[in-house]
Amino acid sequence: MATATPTIPSAGPLPGSRSFLSRVRDGDEIARLVTFLFAASVVLITILLVYQLWVNSALPRQKFGLRFFVTQVWDPVMDEFGALPFVYGTVVTSAVALLLAVPLGIGAAIFLAELAPPRISDALQFLIDLLAAVPSVIYGLLGVFIVVPLMRTVIYPALNKPFGFLPIFKGPSYGVGFLTAGIVLAIMVIPYIISVSREVLLSVPRDQREAALAVGSTRWESTWKVVVPFAKTGIMGSIFLALARALGETMAVTMVIGNTPKIAASLFAPGYSIAAVIANEFTEATGDLYLQSLIALGLVLFLLTFIINGLARLLILVTTQKGSGSD
């Protein structure tokens, strides 16, 4: 993170004084070109993606216009399509997931990086990397067979009885719904947060800690007031990664969200997400307008990710300007 750029040890004449041919022979120009092409391909793929989504969603754009974003009916028979319930479901489940995963993940990362004996830290890190590699359908199964029954028998009564007066904990529970999807997503993204945050915390220079300890702070004070703020940007990065995964997650969400395109205040209610409806309905979407509406939803998801990421980056920019040790 905060490492100085190493200077390239130059053997021979300065780069500027070498002929183009000799640079090609040395591989510098080739390396430059190749890596540039690789970097450009990312931009190209993004542009192509947006272009394709845009071109293939012309029909709903003409028919519904901006109404597509605010209507709630999804009726393939009557050719009425609105994105709002799916946008709502995507945002709510991702928010629930981050609310649960961020404190847990960062707490675990602090323990692993700062407090745990290195051997335990490494062993746990191995397990966490393993978790990050588990396919999402497995998490979906975990959701269906463990979280869903647990939701109905334990979590729902525990939240509904004392807090049932709050709109978000009102109503019946079917086991599947926003909260269940949020919990499963949280389980899925925690490994990302832990893994990246731990690496970032470990890379904080040792003298930062020593300086804090030297001026008389306790170990926790040095961790919380010096090391964590130093690593803030990197930790935020891990949260972005988690958010991106939560927004786009398809299979596991489809299995536990209830697949009902309705907006409900209650977290126990069944809902739907953008990725889930595309996965569900794309293959059998017969009408042109129907198919293009699904593609338009893909574009909406892209926009949503873009906006949320942008907002989050803005947030970081604002907070880091107030002065933390990070670069």
Added chain:
Amino acid sequence: MKRLTGALLAVLVLGVILCAAQNALLINGAGATFPYPIYSKWFDVYHGKNPNIQFNYQSVGSGAGIKQVTEGTVDFGATDGPMNDEQMKAFQDKRKTSILHFPTVLGAAVPTYNVPGVSSSLNFTPEALAGIFLGKITKWNDPAIAGPNKGVSLPANDIVVVHRSDGSGTTYIWTDYLSKVSDEWKNKVSRATSVNWPVGLGGKGNEGVTGLIKQTPNSIGYVELIYAVQNNVTYGAVKNSAGAFIKADLASVSAAAAGAAKEMPDDFRVSITNAPGKTAYPISSFTWLLIPAKIDDAGKRDAIKGFLKWMVSDGQGYAESLSYAKLPNEVAQKVEKAINNVQ
């Protein structure tokens, strides 16, 4: 060294054989997932009998099947719901010829449920099913459900409706049936591979619906008959148009097709839900192959026609071992005649 040369030679020979196999006439198709097991069996057996013809079938879903055959990216399509007039017209406009439907086998959708304390098979009237799926019948002990289930103690619990979340031929059959027996359903929801469900949770695929029902007490949903049979899912009987409660099986599904055979239109685009006949199971349907009426490539045309002829005769013998109901004789004969329409 000798052994290595031998091995290399063997690989070479194998490669040549594989390449030779590649030279067989390849016919591409795409569409419905429901008949995929029987289609792949048929194509495999047919290739065994006619090594120079090879069918390649992608089970990408009925909607994609219709789209691909319309655009001409595949030689034939397959669908669980017949193409509507609009789609037929789109095909005509694009390909300057018409598309023909050929029924191949039959499937059915069955109501499955999880009611604590009820282990016997329940009877459902059309009114009860429509009421439940419209969200108007909300308790298991509602007279509309309890009436035909004398002797079964149904609880006063809220009904949880479960439906397919993915677009599916099974949903088409189910909603087609509900549209026929309930005007309210027809006007409010209608029939399609995905609809705007008035109530309920969505599960992905037959396994998703079954999973949700197993996990949710007091739930009811529908699954494809073959899935229910192969996975020992308990399912109920449905009252048919003759007033008898029929539990779906291969015989009662074939009976529904036989009942409808008399009024079979020439293009085979017919719904056989709520079909006449005392033993007919009312939530049954054909599944169709979609073949262009004019195929320019003579080799492909002959191969497809040959396959269709074999499919309605010998091919039907493979259906029941895979739990598909076969075409009744009247329909099979009619299909055989219609094969000549492919030119």
